Amino acid sequence: MKKDIILAGVGGQGILSIATVIGEAALNEGLYLKQAEVHGMSQRGGDVQSNLRISSDPIASDLIAKGGADLIISLEPMEALRYVEYLKPDGWIVTSSAPFINIPNYPDLDELKRHVESFKNHVMLDVESLAKEAGAPAQAANMVLLGAAIPMLGIDHDKMIEGVKRVFARKGDEVVAKNVAAVEAGYANGIKL
Amino acid sequence: MKHLLLGDEAIAQGAIDAGLSGVYAYPGTPSTEITEFIQLHESRRKTGAPIFCKWATNEKTAMEAALGMSYMGKRALVCMKHVGMNVCADAFMNAAITGVNGGLIVVAADDPSMHSSQNEQDSRFYGRFAMIPIFEPSSQQEAYDMMEVAYLMSERLHTPILMRVTTRMAHSRAVVITKDSEPQQNAMPVPENVKHFILLPAFAKQNYNELVEAQTVFEQEAVESTYNAYSKGKNPKIGVVATGIAWNYLMENYKEEMGYSLLKVSQYPFPKALVKQMVSDGAETIIVIEEGQPVIEELIPAYIPSYVKVLGRLSGTLPRVGELSPDCVRQALGLEPLPKNESDSIVVARPPALCQGCGHRDMYAALNEVAREYPSPRIFGDIGCYTLGALSPFHAIHACVEMGASITMSKGAADAGQHPSIAVIGDSTFTHSGITGLLDCVNSNANVVILISDNLTTGMTGGQDSAGTGKLEQICCGVGVEKEHVRVVVPLPKNMEEIKQVLREEIDYNGTSVVIARRECIQTLKRHLKAKKQQG
Structure with a gap:
């Protein structure tokens, strides 16, 4: 088993929380893991990404090669497209449909969505609305996205839910329940393989 | 114990477990998390001796305070980003002349590709300049393990040690297995020979001669180091030298059937004997893969016959600037790129900006x-x-x-x-x-x-x-x-x-x-x- 994942978004959106949950579940499965993060200046409202690699065999490179990623998980549609060069031709894009517009020349949203939809394997969800519908705060949108990505991650749904519970355990039962609900909402609204 | 740690955190945990007494640092990407990890450890520590971990005003004050702690026989750590080495250079260079009492490790976190920096300077030059041993881990586990090895070496050979990492080691997470034993800090044995720390010309000349003489010892340590490894291949006409995390990009792309002779380097001075061995085993072409500036690529030709072709960043086999990637190393090994999607021209730049309300x-x-x-x-x-x-x-x-x-x-x-x-x-x-x-x-x-x-x-x-x-x-x-x-x-x-x-x-x-x-x-x-x- 080997999955190379690019997590994408804008600084502050919470891509690293997604990585934390996947990492927790992967380690619990006894998988190897490497995760390259972006810290420092680029966090200030700029584009951020993290390369997350999980595998049943030891992993060499901290970075994913172009054409090597199985999956892009993005909290922002344009940010998903920023890394398509890294995606395998038959790789998956799982992205939020909500644009984060903090630049004057943000592309036309409809055209942007058409570009995402031009990829055969894509899931595009309004993750913030789904979070709210599930009774979770908008900040749990990243967990909705994670739920939608579960079928592509190669880690069992129940194992992933266990991971969510462990990661949020110290924040109390209510926070755990809301985050689990958010993940389930994403899972229910995504695509099953 | 198993932990999921950033390279920076592995260094910090390694220092703590090796009996660190003080960390001195000024924040700088990608080095900041080392000191922050030790501060967090201190805020939760219930047993054992305290570790000094308050931020220093700059890298020079940090380096000098660490030297003072080492003078008293304790283990000290100095952390900075690469350009911080310029700020502390006076203290750093002269700490190589004084030598150390308690173990002293200087961590320089380089930032090739300038993710958060104004240049790509390679701190290995500083290590060579000061003529001290350098460690350059290829994995988070090595980063952890090396800290204790480096402290022991620092005390055994009375020299500061430079630990050089780059962004992708500092800010990448992997599982690290740590020791469970309670760390023990050094007592305070004052220096046996105080003259070593008084750099009057008459004393400094003596120290410098000793440092020059120690070079053969430092190099022998590197030749024998478990962090350096040479293996002769079935097709020894081609040799590959990979340093630090460059080794990972090599392993990502290397195929058993290539059969090249391989030299992994994670400890310096550069182990000349090993590259000479590569040549006597038949290498006619040597590809040098190193993160940062072409330090080794420039050195190697002086050690080997001129008929051997040396390829790397200077020859154009790898990009002259910027950090390495699995892609460029793949190309340097003569492999075809993986099939991929074209980049999408609809994507525009999203530069960092000052926060709203700042x-x-x-x-x-x-x-x-x-x-x-x-x-x-x-x-x-x-x-x-x-x-x-x-x-x-x-x-x-x-x-x-x-x-x-x-x-x-x-x-x-x-x-x-x-x-x-x-x-x-x-x-x-x-x-x-x-x-x-x-x-x-x-x-x-x-x-x-x-x-x-x-x-x-x-x-x-x-x-x-x-x-x-x-x-x-x-x-x-x-x-x-x-x-x-x-x-x-x-x-x-x-x-x-x-x-x-x-x-x-x-x-x-x-x-x-x-x-x-x-x-x-x-x-x-x-x-x-x-x-x-x-x-x-």
């Missing part, structure tokens, strides 16, 4: 308006979040070079006849390297305005304590700026007129003045409010 924004808004009232203003910026004032929408600064340069460059410009000549510097950068420059301004009454944008923290690296918080007016007056020309404003939109007026008055004053624009960083403010709320 005080630097209001400071720049006022400064820009006032600057426009003068025919030819010059504004010298400095290193911090506020460097982003160079970008849209502010386009406010005309220079940014290195820590503290805003003040001294504005002085030099004023000396040349420029008016208004304005420096913009953050509070932490000011105490790091701006105070001495301000003294230069005062001593010639330079016609400059030094605008200290004080957000009460070291913001860009994530909000660490700032050395001058609560002391800036006293420092400026103490250095000799006239009290009536040390002005304080609060950068908020409602104070715009007042700020502009203060700036005008100080620009029109013919002499050195300081304007402090003070408002807490909104990121640390949010954190402080949240903590307060949780405390109830």
Whole structure:
């Protein structure tokens, strides 16, 4: 088993929380893991990404090669497209449909969505609305996205839910329940393989 | 115990478990998390001896304090980003001459590709320059393990050790297996020979001779190191030398059937004997893969016959600049690129920007308006979040070079006849390297305005304590700026007129003045409010 994942978004959106949950579940499965993060200046409202690699065999490179990623998980549609060069031709894009517009020349949203939809394997969800519908705060949108990505991650749904519970355990039962609900909402609204 | 650690955290945990007594550092990407991890460890520590872990004012004070701790026989750690090595170079170079008593490790975190830096300098040059051993881990586990090995070596050979990492090691997470035993700190045996630490020429000459003689020992250590490994291949005409994390990119792409001779290097001085062995085993071409500048590629030809072709960043086999990637190493090994999607031209750049509500924004808004009232203003910026004032929408600064340069460059410009000549510097950068420059301004009454944008923290690296918080007016007056020309404003939109007026008055004053624009960083403010709320 080997999955190379690019997590994408804008600084502050919470891509690293997604990585934390996947990492927790992967380690619990006894998988190897490497995760390259972006810290420092680029966090200030700029584009951020993290390369997350999980595998049943030891992993060499901290970075994913172009054409090597199985999956892009993005909290922002344009940010998903920023890394398509890294995606395998038959790789998956799982992205939020909500644009984060903090630049004057943000592309036309409809055209942007058409570009995402031009990829055969894509899931595009309004993750913030789904979070709210599930009774979770908008900040749990990243967990909705994670739920939608579960079928592509190669880690069992129940194992992933266990991971969510462990990661949020110290924040109390209510926070755990809301985050689990958010993940389930994403899972229910995504695509099953 | 198994932990999921960043490379930086693995270094920190390795130092703690090796019996560290003090860490000295100034924040700088990608090194900051080392000290932060030790601070977190200290805040939770219930047993054992304390570890000193308060931030230093700059890398030079950090290096010197660490040398003092080593002098007393304790194990000390100094951490910085690569350009910090320039700041501490005097202390660093001479610590190689004094040697150490307690183990002393200097961690330099290089930033090839300049993700958060102004250059790509390779700290291995500093290690070679100082003639001390260098460790360059290829994995987070090695980073952890090397700390104890390096402390033992530092004490055994009486030398500081340079630990060199790069962004992808510092900021990449992997599982690290750590020791479970309770760390033991050294006692305080004073140096056996105090003359070693008194660098009068007569003593220093003796020390330097010893350091030169020690080179063969250092190199033998590298040849025998378990972190360096040579293996002869079935197709030994081609050899590959890979250093530090470059080894990972090689392994990512290497196929058993290639059969090349391989040399992994994670400890220096460069083990010449191993590359000579590669050649005597038949290597006619040697590909050198190293993160950073072509340090080894430049060295190797001197050790081997001239018929052997050496390929790497200098030959164009790998890119001359920027960090390595699995892709460029793949290409260097002669492999076809993986099939991939074309990049999508609809994607536009999303440069980092100052946060909404940040005080630097209001400071720049006022400064820009006032600057426009003068025919030819010059504004010298400095290193911090506020460097982003160079970008849209502010386009406010005309220079940014290195820590503290805003003040001294504005002085030099004023000396040349420029008016208004304005420096913009953050509070932490000011105490790091701006105070001495301000003294230069005062001593010639330079016609400059030094605008200290004080957000009460070291913001860009994530909000660490700032050395001058609560002391800036006293420092400026103490250095000799006239009290009536040390002005304080609060950068908020409602104070715009007042700020502009203060700036005008100080620009029109013919002499050195300081304007402090003070408002807490909104990121640390949010954190402080949240903590307060949780405390109830």
